[in-house]
Amino acid sequence: MASSHLKAEPTIEIQRNIFTAREKTTPVQIALTGLSLAFEQRPVLSDLDLDLRFSRLGIVGRNGSGKSTLARVLAGLVAPSSGKATLDGVDMYADRRAAIRDVGILFQNPDHQIIFPTVLEEVAFGLTQLGRSKRQAERDALDTLAAFHKSDWADVSVATLSQGQKHLVCLMAIVAMAPKTLVLDEPFAGLDIPTKAQLRRYLHLFSGAVIHISHDPQDLKGCETVLWLDKGRIEKVGTGPDVISDYLTEMTRLGDDDDISDLPR
Template sequence: MTQPIPGIQTIGMSYAIGPRRVIDGIDLRLDGPRVGIIGRNGSGKSTLSRLLAGLLQPSDGTIRVEGVDVWDDRRAAIATLGILFQNPEHQIIFPTVLEEMTFGLRQLGRAKSEAKDAALATLAQFGKAHWHDASTEALSQGQKHLLCLMAVMAMRPRWLILDEPFAGLDIPTRMQLVRHLESCGAKLLHISHDPRDLAGYGHICWLDQGRIRATGGPEVLAQFETQMLAEGARDDLADLAG
C-alpha cells in the first residue's frame, strides 16, 4: 500500500475569479515544523490560506495535506489541519466559549458529552478553565484570537495555518499568542506580509502576484525586505489608476 506523502503538497494549484488568476499554477512541497509564506498585500496570501485549508476549491490542480484531499474529504481535512484567520470575528460563531470549543469536535463526529469533555480539557490545558461559560462577545480581541486557537487545537490537528494572526494586536498580546503557538504541538504554516513574523522560520516561500517567486531559508526574507524597501522608495501611490 502506498504511503501518503507527508506535509503539504500542491501540484498545478490555481484559483481564478472570472478571467483573473489569483493563484497561478503553484507547485509546493512543504513540511514542518515551521514554514513561512511571505508576500505583500494583494499577492494572494489569504486566498492561498483558504485553498490549503480546503475552504476554497482550486480551479485547477490538487492539494493534499498529509495525503488528505482537503476539498473532497472535509472531515479528514478538519482532523488534519486548522486555520486561524486574521480577524477572529470571521471564525467565532457561537455565543459562549464552550459552544465555540465543542463545535469543531462535533463536526468530527464526537458525541456531545465527549466533545464537551475534550473542550474542557483543552481549556484547562491552556489555563483557561474558568472561561467555559464566558460570552464570546465579552472577550478582548487577543482573547478571541486565543479562543480560536484553543477551538482548533481541541481537534488535535497536525497542521495549523496562520493567516496574518498578529494583525492589530498590541505587543503583550502578540507575545502571549506567540508563546501559545510555539507550544501548541502542531506544525505551523504562517502566512504574513511582515518579515518579523517569520523570523526564525527555516523554510520560507515568497508569494508574488499569485506565484511563488522564491523559496529557501532566511535569505528569502532578506530578499523580500530589500524589494519592499525599494518599492516603498517609489511614489507609485501618486499615480492614478487607468
C-alpha cells in the same frame, strides 16, 4: 464570570496533544501542481508548483499577493480553478472529513470564526464535528481550557472578550481538535505588542505543523522555511533568514519607488 462546570485538570492525553515538545513535531508535506485560481476571471494564484516538507512554514508577501487565498486552498475551503494542492497527499477540498480532522485555520478576524455565545460551546463545537458526543466534547473542551489555564473562561460570553482573547478562544477550539497542521492567516494583524507576544507563546507550544501567513516578516521568526508570494506566483522559497532578507531588500526598493501611483490598466 465563574464557571458552573466542574473545573477539570488537563488529562495526560490532552497535555500530550497540545503541549508536545516542538522538536517532536512530525513534518508534513505540501504539494502544489500547476495550481491556479481566479475570481471572476481575475487571476489570484498562477501556475504554482511546489513540493516540500516542513514543520514551521512562513508565507510572506505584500497585500494582494494571494497569501490568504492559498491558505484557504490548503485548508480545503476553496477549490482551485486548475491544478491541485495536497497536504500529506490529501486534497482537502475533495476530502472534507480529512480537512476537518487534519487542518485547522485561524483567521485574521476572530469574529468571522466564532459562532457560539460562550467559550465552552465554541471550543466543544469542533469536537462534535469530529464525531464525539456532546457530553464527551464538553469534557474534552474543559480539559483543553484547563491545559491553557483558562478553566474559568468556560461560561464567559465571547462578546465580552477583547480581540486578543477571542483569538485565543479560536486557537483553543482548533487545538482541541488536534489537527496535524495549523494555518494562521495574519492572526496578529491589529493586535498590540503584549497581546502578540502572549499569542506567540501559546502558538510556540502547539505540537503540530504550522503554516503562518503574514505580510510582516517579524511575525515569521522561527519559521525554518519561508515561501515568498508575489502577484500570485512563487518568487522564492528557502530557509527563513535567506528568503526574508531578499524580501526585505525588495520591499525597501519598492518603498523608494512610487508604485502606489500606478493605476490599473
